Amino acid sequence: MTADTPVIALEDVSVVFGGKVRALDGVSLHLHRGEIVGLVGESGSGKSTLCRTLMGLGEPTSGTVKIDGEPLGARLARDRLGFRREVQMLLQDAVASLSPRMRVRKLVEEPLHVHRLPLEDGRARIEVLLKRLGLPANAMEKFPHQLSGGQARRVAILRALVLRSQVIVADEPTAGLDVSVQGELLNLMLDLHDEFTLTYLIVSHNLNVIRRITTRSVVMYLGQVVEEASTAALFRTPAHPYTAALLSTNPVVDPAKRRQRIVLRGEIPSPINLPSGCRFHTRCPRAAPRCAQEAPQLRTVGEGQSVRCHFPLTDDLVAA
């Protein structure tokens, strides 16, 4: 393993359910150690399937998932618990992701038992982490339903940190939280990232979250990556009309910076009956006849920016 081997690499991964539903179609995604990558897309764009696949909860129909350069299947067969320690996932509904009849103490000690880690060390570490995560001392005696959304998320993070996980996949880490609590949680996640050199994959449709903490972003539409760029570039000069439409719906405080809102027509099409050509052409404000016939490939349009579009918006910038 060399220094630049990605911790997690998806190579041309497709997941097809029942031979018909193309949930993921040729997705490639690389996560390097210490990176914070955002994954953006509507519901139905394949974000959850992607997470499940890279967590080993579902097999890809084709393509490979590699962990530290090793195929996931081989890694699971060789060292299932080791993989689970290295890569952890925070589920969207934090309260419901904690076993309802267990007190927090038992919940955070459970990783020690499951992974047969030394109890004394583990408990000491839990004490330290409890303070570090800003959980109140009495939280240990509470049941999940007695925790606030923010506390439940911290407990879930604690469970991952007890295992000294290196990679954390967070599905909508701020869903259902007040804005102030969202801010605190994101700051905490950033601090933990630096402190423990964590690698994050943040899945969200909240663009403010993505902008706030990620360095690189991947936009998905109907099971495909449609754009990938540094977060700064993505927000400054979106290349894909879909990205532009997403960004235009994002609430911005400063009226001077507000964009013209692009309203997408209709719903996201069914992954069973995919549109011909470019999957986005049915809703694209820039669609041309070519888009309905020829499927665009991902191509590089700038420094670290690639897009799956025949007529990327960045071309206009060059022309202008």
Add this chain to the structure above:
Amino acid sequence: MTSLIAIRQTFGRILSTLAGAVGTVIIVLVVGAAILAPLIVTHDPDALDILNRFSGPSVAHWLGTDHLGRDLYSRLVFGAQVAMLVALIAITSALVLGTLLGILAATLSTRWERVILIVFDIISSFPSLVLALAVVAVFGPSTALVTVIVAVTLVPHFGRVARAQMLTLRNAPFMEAERLLGTSATRIVLSHVLPNIAGPLVVLASIDIPVVITIEAGLSFIGLGVRPPLASWGTLIYDGYAYLSDSMIPVIVASAALGVATLGFTLFGEALRDAVDPRLDRGGH
């Protein structure tokens, strides 16, 4: 401990209703009699005293004697022991086996699920009495056989409830979180599934106790269960019935014991069901 507090709270709620309190008192009496049977009887339940047959209640024989002069009170107490033992063993085995099959049905492939459900359907479409007749015809009557028959007929009860509970749990986020943590299937079932499905199953078990008692008594009454001279409420009623023209006391006393015990367990079971009803707010735990 959590569970202890929860159990105490549940009992508090049961005792706070009249039906629950009456049921609890009856259960304590019946179970107490069953456990303490050898200590609280006044006579050997099998000792014959032909000269004193059909004697009425007296200081020597509190409830009188039967057609062979055996002490009715002592036989009644030992009958409680038989009823409780059969109920305990049959329900525990049905609970364990049913829960296991139910969880498997909800977890395994649809093919195995269908096999398990068909087995449940076959068992429950078979009247337990007919099943008992068939089995007894082959093996001859015995207490052990009654227990097995009752247990088998109850397995689908627990199995169906366990499966339904497991189906709702299966896709719960915390189950996924446990899989992601690397928790083994055994540990998930023991630490995360059982605590969450135990409530309805325990209620069902308590509601099934009177059913078991009546089935045992019924089978013993028609001579397919407990064999004489062992005292069971069913055999007591049968013996009394045969000599009804000589004395009505044995039938009345044994039937009353059966009726009161059934009533007690039913009241308790229903109070327990209400006490753990999820629709009631169980506040601060």
